[in-house]
Amino acid sequence: MKTGWKRLAGGLAAALMTVGLAVPAQAKTQVVWWDFLSGGDGVRMKGMIQAFEKDNPDIEINATTLEWGTPFYTKVQTSAAVGQGPDIMTYHLSRMPLGVSTGTLRPFTDDELKSVGLGQSDYFASDWDAAHVDGKLYGVPLDIHSIVLYYNKDLLKKAGLLGDDGKPKGLNGLDNFNAAVKKLTTGNGTYGLSIHDGAPDGSSAWRIFYTLLAQQGGTFMTDNKVLDGDNLEKAQKSVETMANWVKQGWSPANVSYNSSIALFTSGKAAMHINGVWEVPTMVDLAKQKKLGFDWGVMQIPVIFDHAATWADSHSFAVPNRKGNEVSAEKMKAVMTIISWMNHHSIMWANAGHIPAFKAVTESADFKNMKPNSDYASLAETAVFDPKSGITGVASPAYDTATNFLEPAINGQMDAASAVEQMRDELQNDLQ
CATH class of the missing domain: 3.40.190.10 (Periplasmic binding protein-like II)
Incomplete structure (x- = not known):
């Protein structure tokens, strides 16, 4: 029965092509992305998004860059409160405590991390700790910048x-x-x-x-x-x-x-x-x-x-959109994006940052990257801002x-x- 259906579908597609009608392409998962990355950071991230889409043709990232600092975080908070906003966004780890206190952020689950092979051992201890608030992970680190x-x-x-x-x-x-x-x-x-x-x-x-x-x-x-x-x-x-x-x-x-x-x-x-x-x-x-x-x-x-x-860190976070939570399908795409960005963060290192993903930082490519590798030791002695709503960026x-x-x-x-x-x-x- 299944074989017959496949033959019928194939014959129908061929017939449509014969009469000049295109077969609809498989729909892409559309992911809404917000960041605050301007200047050289912005150029590099746009390049990474393009490279990701080339490697993952079933996912399309609709990216928007907003103003850095207070305007960005205010926009995220007000949007999430009314069920609007992105599916994924960049977020400073130093802002996590405030974002959690206002109910703006959605935590990642262990299963979501495991689904793309990510875990605590992949990151520097200071970075991983800063990404947690009250024992829950609210951001997946991309870098350490100091x-x-x-x-x-x-x-x-x-x-x-x-x-x-x-x-x-x-x-x-x-x-x-x-x-x-x-x-x-x-x-x-x-x-x-x-x-x-x-x-x-x-x-x-x-x-x-x-x-x-x-x-x-x-x-x-x-x-x-x-x-x-x-x-x-x-x-x-x-x-x-x-x-x-x-x-x-x-x-x-x-x-x-x-x-x-x-x-x-x-x-x-x-x-x-x-x-x-x-x-x-x-x-x-x-x-x-x-x-x-x-x-x-x-x-x-x-x-x-x-x-x-x-030190601080650019990380990836997901908003807690009231009444319009990010769907399981979107989260699957979001986790695919996060994993790819981490594994390819040598591209991000060109912006001067130290990759948070240790496999990249410990790679020969990064060790040969000068002058970045000359100060990579600071990742081991990095001190993040206190976990409080009164500290951190802006x-x-x-x-x-x-x-x-x-x-x-x-x-x-x-x-x-x-x-x-x-x-x-x-x-x-x-x-």
Whole structure:
């Protein structure tokens, strides 16, 4: 009976073709995708989506890019609340706690992960932990992105701070780091260091501050208490360290994000602290022969007690659409997308990020990718923002960095007052 039906169907298709009528193609599963990826990140992700669709012709991704930060997360929250929004979206792991508290996110099940061969052992411990809230997985990590130290090899070599391996030496320890920055500040308009410390965006100040706090073994939040106990003293020391770089004239004051980069790329700053996402900028400028010097990048030195660096992660999440949940069919396609993106995240590494999927990070292809593999060690010492609705991307914590940390770094407020006001304001937000 089945054989006869197949013959009948085949004959019907042939007859339709004979009279010039096309046989309908198998319907594709349409997946709605939202992201916040612009610039180089956006270009690379669009390329990955195209490559995915080529490998998976039965799935079509309808992608939309929205504005990064608060606008994106507000749009996701309001859309999910009325049963609208995407089937899959990019999401910062640091925003997971807030997304869960507002009922915006749908957790992944163990069976969904197993269906595409994914599990805890595939990811770095810090990344995997940050993806969980109250024991449930709300995001599947794609990368780890952090701040790093960019350096001008020519200037470091001239100052005797470059080893025979072409990498910096003598930067570990606060006294050594300060001595190096001082030595690299030549007095002819060249600074030892450039950081983004100017308003109106305190995100860079927060990342450096949080790194220095973590290197002292400090904890920003403990049992819903902000900078409790000796953590306040450690926070003050972190701010004083940054403020001293500016006060001594080793790093300029009130520098915008773009200007902090320009100081380094023009050769006016020997070192520069910024995110891994600026690696493509340096690579492109070097290829265009617009740098004028040899450069490198490394994990932030151990300035205090142990290696630690602020980090976040782009991940994939699914909205909790009220009354219009993502169907089982769509979830099957969503999991196929997530798995493919992880297995092919070497393409994403070209944006400077460290792949969260360990099989890629440990591959020969990634180990041969320079300079990315030079700072891949930070994945093991990454420290994510506290799991709280007041921290993470575009959060109240970032606002306090703008309002208190930046003025203190630039000498407009003392460090003790800055961290105390930061603590009090955020503690009040938790009430």
